[in-house]
Amino acid sequence: MRNNLETLVKKNAVEKSHQQGSAMYTAFADTAATAAAAAADDGAGGVAEEAPETAAEKVPAEV
Numbered sequence: 001m002r003n004n005l006e007t008l009v010k011k012n013a014v015e016k017s018h019q020q021g022s023a024m025y026t027a028f029a030d031t032a033a034t035a036a037a038a039a040a041d042d043g044a045g046g047v048a049e050e051a052p053e054t055a056a057e058k059v060p061a062e063v
Contacts, residue, residue, distance in 0.1 A: 005061070015027075022062050023062075024060055025060070025062075
């Protein structure tokens with residue numbers, strides 16, 4: 001999972017930040033579908049989730 005997220009960071013599909021000792025990955029709604037497709041192509045092995053409808057919404061994920 002972490003390798004897929006780091007790959008998306010390198011592709012500028014998500015943003016990585018550190019909060020309280022945890023790495024936080026944030027995808028922008030307009031790139032969330034692209035990021036999910038890229039993660040699926042990288043061998044995530046799961047079904048990609050759809051992006052949220054709101055263009056300005058950020059979707060945080062804690063790892």
